[in-house]
Amino acid sequence: MTIPGRVSISPRALESLATGVAAEHLGVAAKHVTVRLSDTEGRLAVSVAAPLRTPALGAQGDAPGLIARSQQARADIARDLAATSGAQVGTVALRVTGIEIETPRRVS
Amino acid sequence: MTEQKVKRRVLRRERYRSRSLAVVIALSLVSLGAAYAGTEAVLAALGLTPLLIAPVDALAAVDDPTQPVIAGAAVAVLLGLVAVLVAVAPGRRSRHVIAHDRLAILVDDEVLAGSFGRTARVVAGVPADRVHTTVTPRRVGIAVTPSSGFPVDQPSVAEAARQLATELATTPSVRVGARVSTSGVVGS
Numbered sequence: 001m002t003i004p005g006r007v008s009i010s011p012r013a014l015e016s017l018a019t020g021v022a023a024e025h026l027g028v029a030a031k032h033v034t035v036r037l038s039d040t041e042g043r044l045a046v047s048v049a050a051p052l053r054t055p056a057l058g059a060q061g062d063a064p065g066l067i068a069r070s071q072q073a074r075a076d077i078a079r080d081l082a083a084t085s086g087a088q089v090g091t092v093a094l095r096v097t098g099i100e101i102e103t104p105r106r107v108s
Numbered sequence: 109m110t111e112q113k114v115k116r117r118v119l120r121r122e123r124y125r126s127r128s129l130a131v132v133i134a135l136s137l138v139s140l141g142a143a144y145a146g147t148e149a150v151l152a153a154l155g156l157t158p159l160l161i162a163p164v165d166a167l168a169a170v171d172d173p174t175q176p177v178i179a180g181a182a183v184a185v186l187l188g189l190v191a192v193l194v195a196v197a198p199g200r201r202s203r204h205v206i207a208h209d210r211l212a213i214l215v216d217d218e219v220l221a222g223s224f225g226r227t228a229r230v231v232a233g234v235p236a237d238r239v240h241t242t243v244t245p246r247r248v249g250i251a252v253t254p255s256s257g258f259p260v261d262q263p264s265v266a267e268a269a270r271q272l273a274t275e276l277a278t279t280p281s282v283r284v285g286a287r288v289s290t291s292g293v294v295g296s
Contacts, residue, residue, distance in 0.1 A: 006230075006233055006235075007296075008235060008295075008296040009255075009295060009296055010295050011294045011295030012295075013295075014294065014295055037256070037294045037295075038256075038294060039256040039291050039292045039293060039294060040256075040291075041290055041291060042254055042256065042257075042259055042289075042290055042291060042292040043256060043257050043292075044256045044257040044294070045256075082257075085257070086257075086258070087255075087256065087257025087258055088257045088258070088259065089257065090257075
């Protein structure tokens with residue numbers, strides 16, 4: 001027995017959610033992440049513009065490249081956004097607007 | 109028994125537009141024309157000056173029409189066509205009868221559309237402005253625009269609407285068509 005009435009999720013709420021998910025997977029602060037949502041054949045089309053967090057040169061020699069990590073981030077964003085919002089995610093477009101380099105902590 | 113007949117009669121009258129206005133206008137024009145022709149005939153018989161044109165001259169004008177006469181005839185043809193159209197067209201009002209054994213129930217099509225739209229939006233789980241319903245005498249069309257990422261099950265919407273149509277048992281009966289738009293709108 002379901003209770004009469006309905007739940008509505010505003011576009012702003014969905015965008016905030018997507019921003020949070022994207023920020024987590026890109027390893028940057030949510031305030032640097034811009035997300036726009038639109039529709040693609042009835043599914044969510046997510047377009048993210050954000051910087052990408054990258055280890056400093058030499059800090060991690062075996063870290064995957066930019067492209068590979070971006071692709072991984074797109075897949076993770078799609079999966080987690082679908083899981084948290086319950087919406088079907090059609091496409092995720094990621095535009096990397098900058099690089100945030102992890103400054104290695106000096107042992108002093 | 110007679111009560112049933114009265115009910116049927118009343119429902120029919122409410123479902124179709126009365127032609128009395130068209131009849132009143134047409135007969136008024138005919139009687140005015142006849143009165144005028146009679147006046148001219150009497151004036152001509154008494155040898156007085158005609159009001160506009162003597163009957164003899166009028167007949168001559170028909171045999172050899174001038175521009176204004178042709179224009180007048182064209183207007184008359186147009187009026188005649190309109191009259192035929194009004195007479196032949198069904199003159200249905202946008203209303204439906206809902207079956208009831210004791211009461212005569214008439215529902216405006218706007219109300220019917222609202223009812224079908226409500227059913228559709230509850231089943232589809234979309235806000236009211238994403239459901240567009242049109243009601244014609246024999247058809248109810250429902251168009252749903254889903255929220256992006258939340259697919260709408262077209263068969264269940266159609267089924268719910270069909271069920272409502274069966275429940276209401278309108279006269280004339282309506283067929284239900286439900287469409288779900290392939291593209292959605294973000295947010296709900």
